[in-house]
Amino acid sequence: MTNQSSVAFVRRDIIPPAPPPPGQAGVLKWMRENLFSSVTNTLLTILSIYFIWSILAAIMPWTLNGVWVAGSLTECREIRDARGLESAACWAVINERWLQLLFGFYPTDDRLLSSLFYAEPLAAAGGLEAVFGAGSNATARIEFVNAMKADLSNLTIFFFGYWRPLLAVALLVVAVAPILYASLPRRLLLFSLAYPFIGVFLFWGGSFWGPMTVALGLVAALYLGRVVAGGYGLLGGGLAAVLAFILFFLNPLGVVGHTGLFPLFPHVKGVLDSVMPLGLPAIPSDQFGGFMLAIIIGTAGIVLSLPIGILLALGRQSTMPFIRWVCVTFIEVIRGVPLIVWLFVASTLLKYFLPPGSSFDALLRVIILVTLFASAYIAEVVRGGLAALPKGQYEAADSLGLDYWKSMQLIVLPQALKISIPGIVNTFIGLFKDTTLVVFVGLRDPLGLTNAIRATGEWNGIYWELYIFVALLFFTFCFFMSRYSMYLERKLQTDRR
Amino acid sequence: MKKSIFLGTLAVAGLAAGLASAQTMADVQARGTLKCGSNEGLAGFAAPDANGNMQGFDVSLCRAIAVAVLGDAQAVEFVPLTSQTRFTALAAGEVDVLVRNSTWTFSRDTDLKLDFVGVNYYDGQGFMVRKDLGVSSARELDGATVCIQTGTTTELNLADFFRVNGISYEPVPVATNAEGQQQYLAGACDVYTTDVSGLAATRATFENAGDHVILPEIVSKEPLGPVVRHGDNAWGDIVRWTLNAMIAAEEYGVTSANVAEMAAAPTMNPEINRLLGTEGELGAMIGLSKDWAVQVISAVGNYGEVFEAHIGENTPVGLARGLNAQWTNGGLLYSPPFR
Numbered sequence: 001m002t003n004q005s006s007v008a009f010v011r012r013d014i015i016p017p018a019p020p021p022p023g024q025a026g027v028l029k030w031m032r033e034n035l036f037s038s039v040t041n042t043l044l045t046i047l048s049i050y051f052i053w054s055i056l057a058a059i060m061p062w063t064l065n066g067v068w069v070a071g072s073l074t075e076c077r078e079i080r081d082a083r084g085l086e087s088a089a090c091w092a093v094i095n096e097r098w099l100q101l102l103f104g105f106y107p108t109d110d111r112l113l114s115s116l117f118y119a120e121p122l123a124a125a126g127g128l129e130a131v132f133g134a135g136s137n138a139t140a141r142i143e144f145v146n147a148m149k150a151d152l153s154n155l156t157i158f159f160f161g162y163w164r165p166l167l168a169v170a171l172l173v174v175a176v177a178p179i180l181y182a183s184l185p186r187r188l189l190l191f192s193l194a195y196p197f198i199g200v201f202l203f204w205g206g207s208f209w210g211p212m213t214v215a216l217g218l219v220a221a222l223y224l225g226r227v228v229a230g231g232y233g234l235l236g237g238g239l240a241a242v243l244a245f246i247l248f249f250l251n252p253l254g255v256v257g258h259t260g261l262f263p264l265f266p267h268v269k270g271v272l273d274s275v276m277p278l279g280l281p282a283i284p285s286d287q288f289g290g291f292m293l294a295i296i297i298g299t300a301g302i303v304l305s306l307p308i309g310i311l312l313a314l315g316r317q318s319t320m321p322f323i324r325w326v327c328v329t330f331i332e333v334i335r336g337v338p339l340i341v342w343l344f345v346a347s348t349l350l351k352y353f354l355p356p357g358s359s360f361d362a363l364l365r366v367i368i369l370v371t372l373f374a375s376a377y378i379a380e381v382v383r384g385g386l387a388a389l390p391k392g393q394y395e396a397a398d399s400l401g402l403d404y405w406k407s408m409q410l411i412v413l414p415q416a417l418k419i420s421i422p423g424i425v426n427t428f429i430g431l432f433k434d435t436t437l438v439v440f441v442g443l444r445d446p447l448g449l450t451n452a453i454r455a456t457g458e459w460n461g462i463y464w465e466l467y468i469f470v471a472l473l474f475f476t477f478c479f480f481m482s483r484y485s486m487y488l489e490r491k492l493q494t495d496r497r
Numbered sequence: 498m499k500k501s502i503f504l505g506t507l508a509v510a511g512l513a514a515g516l517a518s519a520q521t522m523a524d525v526q527a528r529g530t531l532k533c534g535s536n537e538g539l540a541g542f543a544a545p546d547a548n549g550n551m552q553g554f555d556v557s558l559c560r561a562i563a564v565a566v567l568g569d570a571q572a573v574e575f576v577p578l579t580s581q582t583r584f585t586a587l588a589a590g591e592v593d594v595l596v597r598n599s600t601w602t603f604s605r606d607t608d609l610k611l612d613f614v615g616v617n618y619y620d621g622q623g624f625m626v627r628k629d630l631g632v633s634s635a636r637e638l639d640g641a642t643v644c645i646q647t648g649t650t651t652e653l654n655l656a657d658f659f660r661v662n663g664i665s666y667e668p669v670p671v672a673t674n675a676e677g678q679q680q681y682l683a684g685a686c687d688v689y690t691t692d693v694s695g696l697a698a699t700r701a702t703f704e705n706a707g708d709h710v711i712l713p714e715i716v717s718k719e720p721l722g723p724v725v726r727h728g729d730n731a732w733g734d735i736v737r738w739t740l741n742a743m744i745a746a747e748e749y750g751v752t753s754a755n756v757a758e759m760a761a762a763p764t765m766n767p768e769i770n771r772l773l774g775t776e777g778e779l780g781a782m783i784g785l786s787k788d789w790a791v792q793v794i795s796a797v798g799n800y801g802e803v804f805e806a807h808i809g810e811n812t813p814v815g816l817a818r819g820l821n822a823q824w825t826n827g828g829l830l831y832s833p834p835f836r
Contacts, residue, residue, distance in 0.1 A: 073702065077704060096547055097547060100545070100547070100549065104549075105545065105549040138569050138570075138571035138572060139569070139570055139571050139796075141571075142550060142571055145548065146548050146550070149547075149548050286574070286576065344581075344582075347582060348582055348585045348586065348589065439537075439579075440579055440581065440582075441579075441582060442537070442576065442577045442578050442579055442582055442586075444537070444577060448537055448538075448577070451537055451538045451673075451675070452537055452538035452544060452545050452577075453538070453544075453545075454538060454540075454675065455536075455537075455538030455539050455540050455542075455543065455544035455545075455553075456538075456540070456544040456545070456546060456552075457540065457541065457544075457812060457813035457814065458813075460540045460698065460699075460701070460702040460813060461678070461699075461702025461703065463675065463679060
């Protein structure tokens with residue numbers, strides 16, 4: 001017997017970890033711990049499963065058996081009966097009208113569509129000028145367009161007929177990306193600044209030089225302000241910028257009855273127009289509609305209300321009584337009245353306060369009031385953030401010798417805004433959904449369009465399918481906003497808590 | 498029909514009527530389009546088709562006016578108006594004419610400083626019930642639950658009707674026609690009441706339309722017609738006589754099919770000749786071309802054709818002519834003479 005053999009057994013290597021006993025791992029363990037941990041929980045689980053199953057059993061067959069191709073609700077019902085189904089959604093209405101729900105009555109680019117996809121009938125009708133030119137017959141043109149659209153698929157019309165709003169929305173994503181995600185190159189922010197003018201040009205059309213000249217005027221005023229500020233201090237620079245702005249966009253000589261020289265804006269635009277005429281067909285805002293309208297009003301409101309709201313919140317905390325009173329009054333008045341009342345003011349009453357004969361774009365009126373309404377709410381949310389900041393932070397900023405704007409910009413606001421993110425995003429989501437209220441002032445928002453679609457003989461009596469589609473559109477957007485806010489909170493979670 | 502009780506806007510509307518300019522016609526011609534206040538969507542009366550072109554009974558009248566003034570049935574800008582904003586928008590000059598199934602009432606015609614220039618549809622409030630309820634008259638509806646749109650004249654008419662007949666009811670308020678349909682179908686109420694044209698359109702969308710009946714009682718008068726602002730009588734005349742031309746054309750058998758032939762040479766009937774401009778100078782008296790009525794009828798059709806195309810018995814809405822037949826057929830349509 002060797003020494004070795006005198007030892008009964010020596011283990012040389014570690015036992016590989018054995019799998020946990022059955023029922024102690026994976027799905028089974030999770031289920032036992034979370035769903036069936038006690039008699040009560042087991043009962044509740046079974047009840048919940050039954051509850052969810054009965055809801056799905058009622059909804060899913062209706063959803064999945066839906067009829068996708070039909071010309072009217074009656075046809076849908078016939079197809080359903082022919083298939084022997086008890087209930088089936090009539091998705092055909094979405095299939096036929098989804099472009100209308102997305103874009104309202106925004107005109108398609110019929111010239112492009114017809115020359116790309118309908119060339120032969122176009123030639124037969126006499127070419128582009130004969131159909132769409134100035135001297136063309138409106139009735140014949142509309143019949144031609146109707147025939148063309150009946151011939152083309154909705155997807156073709158979507159991509160080529162609506163290229164302007166599509167391009168505008170795509171560029172909007174590009175413009176917003178550098179603001180949302182700090183990892184993108186900072187130079188993209190220049191494009192974000194230019195986007196409002198590009199967006200307006202694409203959506204509304206008209207002369208390219210209109211929005212261009214406005215941008216030019218603003219840049220010139222700012223530049224002049226900076227140059228003067230270099231020589232004469234901040235106050236002189238500010239005054240110079242304001243003066244340049246007034247001369248460019250308003251007519252200060254109007255008080256003494258002189259018109260013609262000022263504002264400079266139409267002169268510059270006129271020269272540019274005559275040198276190089278460039279533009280798209282103009283589309284008035286009363287033809288805007290559908291989900292596009294919600295995006296325009298929502299985005300404009302969101303982008304504009306944040307800076308205004310922050311300024312209002314700072315103003316409300318100001319030690320200067322006049323500024324404080326103005327801000328408090330503004331916030332309380334705007335917030336104390338329902339949005340729908342403000343929309344009525346925008347759509348009807350505002351007309352009486354403006355000089356007679358001046359017509360003020362209805363969509364613009366609504367955007368302005370929605371922005372003011374949202375900024376009052378944002379102001380209160382941001383004020384909450386400011387109030388949550390310990391007093392020591394303000395004192396620390398002061399002790400560093402920073403002036404008011406620097407201390408706000410570098411110390412106070414970054415912290416206060418971070419605290420306010422959930423509240424701000426909450427307000428934005430609310431604002432985005434509130435855009436459906438414009439249906440009451442006659443703008444064709446998606447819900448108003450469901451009404452209009454139902455008013456046609458073919459689709460009268462259809463409800464759920466349209467509402468579900470609109471709900472899905474809104475849900476997608478609001479869900480994205482909510483996820484983004486959670487991402488932002490996680491990313492900025494560097495605080496002392 | 499719907500009456501919004503939006504006092505603020507009404508008061509302002511009254512104020513603004515003084516500002517109304519007396520040159521709508523010139524404005525329309527300068528603009529090149531007619532701004533027509535229309536419903537956002539009402540089956541048969543105004544609705545957009547798949548390409549966004551407005552179609553309907555009220556829409557056709559807008560197109561007829563556009564043909565008379567501008568010679569182009571497509572030169573119309575339809576401004577969708579809610580029942581709350583319609584009169585204010587007209588008073589404020591945002592539309593030239595309002596053709597939005599609006600009921601002609603005393604206060605609207607006088608206090609709101611508007612002019613109803615005619616009636617293009619005689620409506621009235623009715624009741625719809627399920628057939629298996631076994632009710633044949635509205636007087637048997639004692640104790641019934643009634644779905645009713647709030648804030649409308651129908652609500653007041655309903656209360657009047659039940660009080661006069663000494664029977665009781667339980668109202669189920671709904672906000673819109675769509676909600677009313679759903680509530681009624683879901684059995685939340687025994688009776689749905691609104692204008693008969695609306696009831697017929699609603700009933701036509703039901704899966705089993707035969708299971709529902711519209712009771713014979715009509716409990717209110719709802720004359721619907723085009724509206725213009727006070728103070729521009731020349732413009733009011735144009736709208737009034739465009740409507741009358743369509744009605745008279747039906748009476749004399751002038752249709753879009755035969756109007757060209759009838760206008761080619763004077764016919765045996767002098768009234769037709771004056772209407773179609775082959776005799777007399779009627780067009781010039783309201784500032785229109787000699788053959789304005791010919792253009793209107795050939796582009797849009799006469800009253801009967803428009804009725805049959807959009808709300809008649811062969812359409813989903815399926816309305817009988819009833820009160821809206823010519824006076825010669827026992828209806829109320831009666832155009833003053835073209836002389």
